[in-house]
Each structure stands twice: as structure tokens, then as C-alpha cells.
Amino acid sequence: MSYDYLFKYIIIGDTGVGKSCLLLQFTxxxxxxxHDLTIGVEFGARMVTIDSRPIKLQIWDTAGQExxxxxxxxxxxxxxxxxxxYDITRRExxxxxxxxxxxxxxxxxxxxxxxxxxxxxxxxxxRAVSKEEGEQFAKENGLLFLEASAxxxxxxxxxxxxxxxxxxxxxxxxxxxxxxxxxxxxxxxGRPQGPSGARDGAVxxxxxxCG
Amino acid sequence: MYGxxxxxxxxLEFQSQIPILRPSIHARRANLTVxxxxxxxxxxxGNVDDVNVLNEVREKVRQQGRVxxxxxxxxxxxxxLQPSISxxxxxxxxxxxxxxxxxxxxxxxxxxxxxxxxxPKIWFSLSGAAKKKSTVPDSYYNDLTKAVEGKVTPxxxxxxxxxPRTFPGHSWLDTPEGHATLRRVLVGYSxxxxxxxxxxxxxxxxxxxxxxxxxxxxxxxxxxxxLENVLVSDCYTTNLSGCHVEQRVxxxxxxxxxxxxxxxxxxxxxxxxxxxxxxxxxxxxxxxxSETTLRVWxxxxxxxxxxxxxxxxxxxxxxxxxxxxxxxVGDVINILQKTTHHLFDPDELLTVAFDKIGSMxxxxxxxxxxxxxxxxxxxxxxxxxRLNSLKLDDK
Numbered sequence: 148m149s150y151d152y153l154f155k156y157i158i159i160g161d162t163g164v165g166k167s168c169l170l171l172q173f174t175x176x177x178x179x180x181x182h183d184l185t186i187g188v189e190f191g192a193r194m195v196t197i198d199s200r201p202i203k204l205q206i207w208d209t210a211g212q213e214x215x216x217x218x219x220x221x222x223x224x225x226x227x228x229x230x231x232x233y234d235i236t237r238r239e240x241x242x243x244x245x246x247x248x249x250x251x252x253x254x255x256x257x258x259x260x261x262x263x264x265x266x267x268x269x270x271x272x273x274r275a276v277s278k279e280e281g282e283q284f285a286k287e288n289g290l291l292f293l294e295a296s297a298x299x300x301x302x303x304x305x306x307x308x309x310x311x312x313x314x315x316x317x318x319x320x321x322x323x324x325x326x327x328x329x330x331x332x333x334x335x336x337g338r339p340q341g342p343s344g345a346r347d348g349a350v351x352x353x354x355x356x357c358g
Numbered sequence: 359m360y361g362x363x364x365x366x367x368x369x370l371e372f373q374s375q376i377p378i379l380r381p382s383i384h385a386r387r388a389n390l391t392v393x394x395x396x397x398x399x400x401x402x403x404g405n406v407d408d409v410n411v412l413n414e415v416r417e418k419v420r421q422q423g424r425v426x427x428x429x430x431x432x433x434x435x436x437x438x439l440q441p442s443i444s445x446x447x448x449x450x451x452x453x454x455x456x457x458x459x460x461x462x463x464x465x466x467x468x469x470x471x472x473x474x475x476x477x478p479k480i481w482f483s484l485s486g487a488a489k490k491k492s493t494v495p496d497s498y499y500n501d502l503t504k505a506v507e508g509k510v511t512p513x514x515x516x517x518x519x520x521x522p523r524t525f526p527g528h529s530w531l532d533t534p535e536g537h538a539t540l541r542r543v544l545v546g547y548s549x550x551x552x553x554x555x556x557x558x559x560x561x562x563x564x565x566x567x568x569x570x571x572x573x574x575x576x577x578x579x580x581x582x583x584x585l586e587n588v589l590v591s592d593c594y595t596t597n598l599s600g601c602h603v604e605q606r607v608x609x610x611x612x613x614x615x616x617x618x619x620x621x622x623x624x625x626x627x628x629x630x631x632x633x634x635x636x637x638x639x640x641x642x643x644x645x646x647x648s649e650t651t652l653r654v655w656x657x658x659x660x661x662x663x664x665x666x667x668x669x670x671x672x673x674x675x676x677x678x679x680x681x682x683x684x685x686x687v688g689d690v691i692n693i694l695q696k697t698t699h700h701l702f703d704p705d706e707l708l709t710v711a712f713d714k715i716g717s718m719x720x721x722x723x724x725x726x727x728x729x730x731x732x733x734x735x736x737x738x739x740x741x742x743x744r745l746n747s748l749k750l751d752d753k
Contacts, residue, residue, distance in 0.1 A: 162558070218598060
């Protein structure tokens with residue numbers, strides 16, 4: 148299937164916050180409460196349409212345990228978007244956000260769009276982090292923000308799509324040099340008129356990988 | 359999310375009891391994905407060809423068993439458990455010679471596979487686990503598990519979180535009994551070595567050890583000998599420094615043994631850690647089919663950690679042509695993941711690993727590790743300082 152752009156996303160956050168579940172809900176529209184622990188890199192991909200432009204999202208998911216964070220440097224490379232996830236029922240997963248952001252700033256493209264997600268909104272009766280705190284953190288750090296539930300699918304679609312819309316907006320405003328692959332953006336075949344700079348320099352590629 | 363195609367919906371369920379899998383003619387014609395249980399109770403999804411390969415593997419396992427029985431008949435039971443040459447300094451020359459001959463036979467034999475029924479005994483002895491266990495009182499494991507019962511630490515909390523996420527759906531591991539047993543082994547070990555505590559990846563290793571070894575106590579000792587003697591040290595400590603060292607050594611080996619691949623992957627900015635982290639921390643148990651993993655472990659316990667490099671290099675080598683024609687990092691990961699998931703024939707992998715990679719001595723690998731250690735420690739130290747300064751800023 149042809150697309151105008153391919154965006155690489157990464158999902159980051161503490162172990163057990165629901166990274167793999169958010170990915171599965173978005174790509175397969177199902178919730179699998181029990182799944183294999185992620186140790187290496189797992190992929191998901193889906194087409195979305197934004198402003199009537201077909202965009203392919205290639206989403207990378209990886210381990211969240213603290214010790215693994217020293218290894219994930221190459222995982223950040225070339226990501227256009229990141230979903231930074233915490234669990235609204237576990238305070239410590241919220242407290243660790245700053246150090247996740249620090250890793251992201253260190254290793255990722257500075258223009259990467261980041262969506263903060265307070266996951267497990269269906270467990271509001273066990274809430275340990277208020278929505279306002281999430282909003283506040285996002286505001287202070289220039290992140291998009293949503294509370295979502297991988298179980299009920301609430302806001303999952305929105306989280307991925309709003310991030311893509313933000314990236315697209317950045318492209319249109321010329322923030323990204325899309326001819327440079329380290330931006331995490333690839334330009335697809337058969338792309339209609341796009342922003343200047345993208346057309347000449349970009350290598351047209353059909354995304355052959357990751358389904 | 360590997361293999362979540364809609365093909366799954368078409369999957370045919372095969373009963374685990376059926377010793378020889380016979381995919382129907384319809385499945386053959388339609389090239390369907392079939393679902394079945396392998397020798398160790400794992401659900402496998404594959405096409406009809408994969409089923410046929412697995413049937414052949416089962417037959418080869420039986421044949422290999424006959425070779426081992428025949429040797430027992432001629433050399434005596436437990437011939438393979440005789441002291442190795444280095445330990446037998448005081449042996450007479452004739453005995454030394456026979457020990458050496460046995461060691462050569464054994465190495466060759468183990469590379470061809472240990473029959474599943476003999477694995478518990480042979481692994482326990484050849485890995486050094488038996489020796490390790492013999493240095494402490496018989497009640498060590500029972501005392502340890504009793505002493506730590508009911509204690510809560512960050513490690514036990516993480517273990518509890520990961521138990522249902524360790525091979526979910528497995529017919530024994532994913533039962534209350536399976537969870538409780540795996541928990542005792544992992545929690546026990548987290549108290550034995552508090553530097554390691556618990557690191558994700560160990561859950562998979564311990565789970566597979568439980569399936570192979572006859573008792574949970576033996577599985578515990580196998581885990582201990584692996585972490586303390588077989589693998590590079592600090593593989594599973596808080597900053598995974600040992601694992602970082604292995605990745606760098608592996609990167610250099612890839613450049614040396616498979617230069618075409620390494621040059622191409624470097625151009626794509628592909629970092630080996632994207633695939634090798636899982637390989638080195640789970641010892642392939644999460645990547646390769648179970649019998650293939652256990653065949654790797656057969657050799658690992660006898661020849662040492664260099665075996666992991668042989669196998670990792672072999673996986674790249676087998677896909678050389680595909681890899682050098684890949685255009686993106688994503689393609690590379692996909693090729694390697696697909697390859698490992700479908701390596702149902704252990705000999706296909708091990709032949710490349712030991713006959714086509716060329717020899718690597720434990721000595722050279724140790725030197726390589728020594729060479730990489732300073733850079734790894736400096737990098738980890740830098741990261742730690744960066745994160746610490748962040749904490750100071752917050753105050």
C-alpha cells in the first residue's frame with residue numbers, strides 16, 4: 148500500500164505500564180491482558196489518514212526495566228514520534244518520567260514529537276496520579292497529553308493520530324528536513340505535492356518492512 | 359508484534375498428544391498456518407513445511423538417542439561423566455589417553471545433540487552445577503526458599519509482575535504450579551546474589567531450565583552455574599555491563615567473520631544490540647524454537663559462553679544475501695526475527711555455527727572482552743552522572 152510518509156514511532160516508559168498493550172490495541176484493535184514480556188525490539192505498523200494523506204506508522208516497542216535503558220540508545224535513532232507512557236495507578240511510573248525524557252533528549256532527534264500517555268484510565272478507582280498532574284507535566288515539558296486505556300481502547304487511536312498530526316504539522320512548517328532520514332520520516336511513492344525541500348532531496352522508498 | 363497476521367484466524371489446532379504431526383491435505387493445499395505443540399509444550403505456529411521439519415527433528419532426536427545408548431553399552435554407563443583431562447592430573451597415562459579420546463568423542467557428540475532424557479543428568483554434571491551444589495549443605499536450597507518466603511523486595515515485586523508474562527499459554531509454566539515453582543527459583547536466586555537481584559530475561563532462562571531439569575532445585579543450580587561460571591560476569595547486574603561488553607565483542611566479531619554484512623549494516627546505522635540484547639540475555643530462548651534453543655544450550659554448558667557468539671554469527675551468516683540487500687534497519691530486524699522464529703531444524707543452525715564460522719578460542723574472546731571493558735564502563739559512568747545531575751536539578 149502506498150503512503151505519503153512513513154513515521155517511525157517509539158514507545159517508552161517503565162515496565163508494566165502497558166506499552167505492548169497500547170501497540171496491540173492500535174495495530175490489531177484487541178486487548179491481550181497477558182502477553183510475552185518484551186526484551187528486544189518488537190514492531191507494529193498501521194496506515195492512518197491525516198488531512199486526507201495516507202501515512203504509515205511504524206511503531207517500535209521495547210523493554211522498560213531500568214537496567215535496559217542503558218541499551219536502548221540505538222532504539223531512539225530516527226524516531227519522529229514517541230509515546231511516553233506511565234500507569235495512572237502506579238505513582239513511581241509517573242515519577243520516572245523525567246529520566247525517560249532525559250534519555251530521549253540525549254539520544255533522539257530534538258524535533259521528535261512526544262505524546263505523554265497516562266495509561267489504564269479504566270482503572271480510575273485505583274488512580275494514584277491525577278489527570279491535572281499529567282497535564283501539568285506535559286505542559287512544562289512541551290509534550291502532548293492524553294489519558295488512555297489499552298483495555299477499553301479509549302483514546303488509543305487519538306494518541307497515535309494526534310502525534311502523527313503534530314509531526315505532519317512540523318513537516319509543513321519546515322521544522323524537519325525530510326530528506327534526512329535521521330528525522331524519522333520517509334517519503335513514500337506516489338506522493339502528491341508536498342513541502343519544498345522534501346521533493347528533491349528525499350529518496351522515494353516503498354516501505355517494504357514491518358507489514 | 360511478530361506474526362500477528364490474520365492467518366492466525368485460519369490456524370488449525372493440533373493435539374499435543376499426536377506424536378507425528380500430520381497436516382491435512384487441505385492445509386497443504388491452502389498453505390495454511392497451523393498451530394501445534396512442540397516437544398517441550400510450546401505452541402508453535404508455522405506452515406506445513408515447518409511441521410514436516412519438526413517431524414524430521416523428532417526422528418533425528420530418536421536416532422541420536424540410539425547413538426548415545428550404543429556408546430553407553432560399549433563404554434559403560436556414565437562414561438561421559440568421567441573427570442575431564444585437566445582434573446585428572448594423577449591419572450595413569452593410559453587412562454589419560456582414554457579420557458582424552460572420550461573428551462573428543464563427547465564434544466562431537468554434544469554438538470550433535472544430547473537426547474532429552476539425558477539432558478538433566480549431563481547438563482548438571484558437565485556445566486559444573488553438580489560441583490557447585492556439592493560445596494554447600496544438602497539443605498541449602500530448601501533453607502534458602504524457606505528463609506526468603508514472604509519477603510518483599512523490588513526484585514520479588516518485579517518477578518511477580520513477570521510470572522504471567524513468561525511464555526504465557528504454556529501448558530505447565532502458565533499454571534499456578536508453574537508460576538509458584540518459577541517464582542521460588544527466581545526469588546531464591548535474587549537473594550543468593552543481590553547484585554543481580556532479578557533482571558528481565560532470567561525469567562525465560564529459568565523457565566526453560568525448569569522444563570528440562572527434573573527438579574526445581576537442579577534448575578536453581580543450573581541458573582547459578584550459568585550466571586556465576588558459564589556466562590561473562592555482570593551480564594544481569596543493574597547496568598547490564600557484561601551484556602554491553604558482549605555486544606561490543608560481537609560487533610567486532612561480525613566485522614571480522616562477516617565483513618560484507620557488517621559493512622552494509624554499518625551503512626544502514628543498524629546496531630547489533632537491537633537484536634542481540636534478547637539473544638544474549640535470554641540465551642536465545644525467546645527467539646529460537648525450543649529444541650533448537652536446547653541444542654544451543656547443550657553446547658553452551660560444555661564449551662562455554664563463546665558458543666553464543668558462534669550461534670549469533672551463524673544467524674547473520676545464514677541470511678547474508680538477504681541482509682546485504684536490505685534497505686532499512688526495520689528490514690534487518692524483520693529478517694533476523696523471522697529467521698530465528700523459523701529455525702526448527704537445529705542442525706541447520708549448528709552446522710553453520712561450528713563449521714562455517716571458523717574457530718574462536720575462549721582465550722581470544724576473553725582478550726576481546728578485556729579490551730572492551732574500559733569503554734563500556736566509561737559510557738555507563740557517563741550516563742549515570744548525567745542522570746544524577748538531573749536528580750540534583752530537580753531538588
